[in-house]
Amino acid sequence: MARTELEYAPAPESRSIVDIKASYGLFVGGEFVDGHGSSFKTVNPATEEVLAEVAEADEHDVDLAVKAARRAYDRVWSRMPGSERAKYLFRIARIIAERSRELAVLESIDNGKPIREARDVDVPIVAAHFFYYAGWADKLRHSGYGETPLGVAAQVIPWNFPLMMLAWKVAPALACGNTVVLKPAETTPLTALLFAEICQQAELPPGVVNIVTGAGATGQALVGHPDVDKVAFTGSTEVGKAIARSVAGTDKRLTLELGGKAANIVFDDAPLDQAVEGVVNGIFFNQGHVCCAGSRLLVQESVAEEVLHRLKRRMATLRVGDPLDKNTDVGAINSPEQLARIRELSEAGEAEGAERWTAPCQLPDTGWWFAPTLFTDVTQAHRIAREEIFGPVLSVLTFRTPAEAVAKANNTPYGLSAGIWSDKGSRILQVASQLRAGVVWANTFNQFDPTSPFGGYKESGQGREGGRHGLEAYLR
Amino acid sequence: MDAEEHAPGTTAAPLDVARSDASLRRFLHGLPGVDQVGAEARAAALGTRSIKTTAKATALDLAISMVDLTTLEGADTQGKVRALGAKAVHPDPSDASCPRVAAVCVYPDMVATAKAAVGASGVKVAAVATAFPSGRAALDIKLADTRDAVEAGADEIDMVIDRGAFLSGRYLEVYEEIVAVREACGPAHLKVILETGELATYDNVRRASWLAMLAGGHFIKTSTGKVQPAATLPVTMIMLEAVRDFREATGVQIGVKPAGGIRSAKDAIKNLVVVNEVAGPDWLDPDWFRFGASTLLNDLLMQRIKLTTGRYTGPDYVTVD
Incomplete structure (x- = not known):
């Protein structure tokens, strides 16, 4: 009998489950708004097809987003009992799980990562992170780090795990009573904008989560904004150092998760x-x-x-x-x-x-x-x-x-x-x-779990994300 | 493969390690360990492969051609064995393009009946022997059992190892028993059943696989089907790693037969994916990979009919055994 070759036929995941708009604005104060700056294109790295035009937030837009976050912090989120904040986070976690296929497909299209990983690794971890920190929201006094939030957190995340990095930043910040302005990477903004829709669907109070898209200048405007209490950054060591310099001498708290050579x-x-x-x-x-x-x-x-x-x-x-x-x-x-x-x-x-x-x-x-x-x-x-x-x-x-x-x-x-x-x-x-x-x-590698702290020594960063330790970055 | 192509690091002269219990133990315990968590994660990841359309058609036909259609019940009748033989030759009587299965697998007393039923179709007759399924009998009784099956015309003998001896560390005893059964087989091919459900660890599965290969088994087989768990995907994967490594070390290719617990076409295809990506395409052949199963064939046939006609049929459209 001649040797049989088992060639796997194409098994494409359908992209019809996700609806990509032609253009996207910024998510500020619970609404999608036009930016004042120009726009940029986000591209499917597997096909070089332009997926959407996305607004590039300028300083003014960033200022509006920080103001929206401050307002939501002062009036709603910091005053809300932890048990109530938890309900919103649990709701977000459930919606992420329900819409997991849509999120996975969009993540794969915008980032280039295999759908198998987006489906089996990224999105399940994202939901797990929100579930985990939802559980902490009413138990902060047992955390060992106090239970007072910091205020408005400026969060800048990279393109390699767009949604997962969003979850690692947003979930603990919100659980602790902070409000956030998040800037996704300029090559992978789409799942963060879909997450904004999920915040609307969960009826999260306006301004608790704000998302400003853009490149380095937008990020600089955000971390440099005077009314930001906390800066959290994941990305290259070079940019991390620049952020550390810009934050030096201010009252802003800083966590950095940078490069590695493991x-x-x-x-x-x-x-x-x-x-x-x-x-x-x-x-x-x-x-x-x-x-x-x-x-x-x-x-x-x-x-x-x-x-x-x-x-x-x-x-x-x-x-x-x-x-x-x-x-x-x-x-x-x-x-x-x-x-x-x-x-x-x-x-x-x-x-x-x-x-x-x-x-x-x-x-x-x-x-x-x-x-x-x-x-x-x-x-x-x-x-x-x-x-x-x-x-x-x-x-x-x-x-x-x-x-x-x-x-x-x-x-x-x-x-x-x-x-x-x-x-x-x-x-x-x-x-x-x-x-x-x-x-x-x-005897394993690249295992991530929301209960386990993650972070670096030396030029790989400072602070920890995940687990009880991850609360420290968002409490005083 | 000639000797120069041997994988580096696997230069132990394998046929020489059975000089004594001590040297056999040193060799088997010197094999790289198996990390249970990692092995199960790898098998699960391979289980997520999506095999569709043309690949599925290829896989279904391949799987059908690899089935050892089995009946091993005390209540087996000659009529049932004849029916099984007919089904083995023409699994789907309405479709001549459907491949025949690899073998029928019966108790020794049914060999003659099975042999007559499959005739000259090319379907092999396999008999379980050596006090199947427990293996608890004296060696001369096991050998007589084997010779009896071979004399009745069995092409293949499925023997069980002495798990008691293996688990208590009497490796040479197990080895010598396999060697003796292989001798008793004469021209018949020998499949060595490890009964992995009783071996408890993947380290033991790997050691038992090597032991059986060193002793001259043509196939290593997971289970009797009488003990649970039987052929799990990680166990089959570990055994496929073993035959892959054994061929690199010795140039000798050994077959693998998962048996027991594979009931759906989906499970069979997962197994083929593991064969393809772990041992390699050389094993995608009924000479080198078999499924020991009874109910699996009907699901393979129903999936095949669905793929060729576009419609699902029910269990009434395939034959009960």
Whole structure:
């Protein structure tokens, strides 16, 4: 009998479930309003199709949004008992769960991430975050951080997990009694605007959540606004530093969740098949557009060859392509700028003498794509081992002793996350205690849960999001 | 695959490790562990693959051709076995394009009847032997059971391992028993049933898989179907990893047969996805992958009819066994 090939036929998720408007305004005081500035286009990175025109908020628009937030804070939200705030948050969480398919499809279209991830990871975590912090709203006095809100929170979020980052920012802020002005990233504003509709549907009091769209200038106007009490930012370390400078000397409270260059450490006694799976998930999840991505694989010499063999074989089965296809594992790169940066760093890797290997796969003709890639013969001195690539590129280094693994893992200005793979519990605990990273995963990677605090050491940021610890950023 | 292509790191000369209980133990316990959470997450993720239209048609026909159509009841009659044989040869009598199944699987005393029923169709006859399903008998009785089935014409023997010996760490005993049964099989192919539902951990499933492969089994099979849980997706995945790794280490390809608990076409297709992405397309063949099942075939047939005619039929349009 001739060998049968099981070619998966296209299995596209229908996009008819989501209604994308031709243009979007700003969400201020519970209403969609026109901005005073110009507008910009948001594009489907898988097809380069323009999805919508979105208003670009200028300083004036930002001021109106902050005023709306202040009004809602003073008159309604800060005075409302926590048990009542909780009802709104539970309602939002339920609507997110009910409209999850719509949110997942829109997230995939605007961001380029595979529908499988948007559906199975992003949106469920978003709903879970609102459910979790809804539960805290009337129990703040047990939090250990007081129960007094800060006021108006200015929140600026990135394009890699548009809805999830929104949830991480908005849910704890609202639970604690703050009102927010949120700026989504300029390449991925659409799900935040759909979230604004959900706030209307939940009859959230006007002004409690305001959403201003725009690029860097809008973000600057927002974090620099004098009537903002709190700034929360997730994004690049470079912008994070600029924000820290602009906030310095003011009364504004600040939390930053910035870049990373996480080490995924595989010891020779690791469960190898699961370790390979975790390495793949660590760097190719969301096209590697993950601040806590395991972008450096540190593998013990004695199993390096075998792990690489298994890793390449596994990478060859990754399905790269149409993000809306339910069988796609790796989607599109979010923007041409990001693609250029990934290419530049990959070329630097080759130029510096690292060995490049790319998974065999057919990339679509239109859109922005980068095939899953790994580099071997990487040293700590190479740029691809030091700089955040934020793409599907893995740098592989080897180590001989646990001490060397720890030294290499910590030898970075970042410190967001790390992974340890070993069947030996004592080794996991010993190494974890020496790693300077905010999150250390053992025999797993990229696990997110609303009950678990998340945040960085060093240039990866300050403050924690998630869990009880996440309340601290929004209480005094 | 020749020796030069062996995967790095798997250079232990596998056929040499059964010198003693100690060396066998060292080898089996030296295999990389299985992380339960990670393995189950991977299997669940593969289970979300969406197999539609042309891919589904291919998968359904492939799955039908991989079925070991099984009846293993005390109440089995010759009439039932004949009916099973007829169905195995023409699963859908109204559609000549429907492939035949791989084999019928019966108790040894029904082999002759089954053999006559499938005739020269190419459908194999498999017999369970070695004091199936418990495996609790003396070795010479197990061997006599096996020889009896082979003499009656069985093409394949499905044996059970001695789980008591395996779980108490007497690996060499299990190994030697499989070797002896393989000898008793003569020309018949040997499937080794691990009864994974009794092995308790994925580490044990991996070790038992290697043990059975080292001892010369042609197939490793999850379960008797008499113990729950039977063929779960993670267990089948672990066994597929084992045959993949074994071929890289030795050049010898071994088949996998999940049995028990796979009742729907959807479950069968999930299994094929795991075969495709874990072991690779070389295993997408009835020579290398089987489903031990009885009710599964009817669901595969109903899905196939739906796909070819565009209409759902009911259970009255496929034959009861």
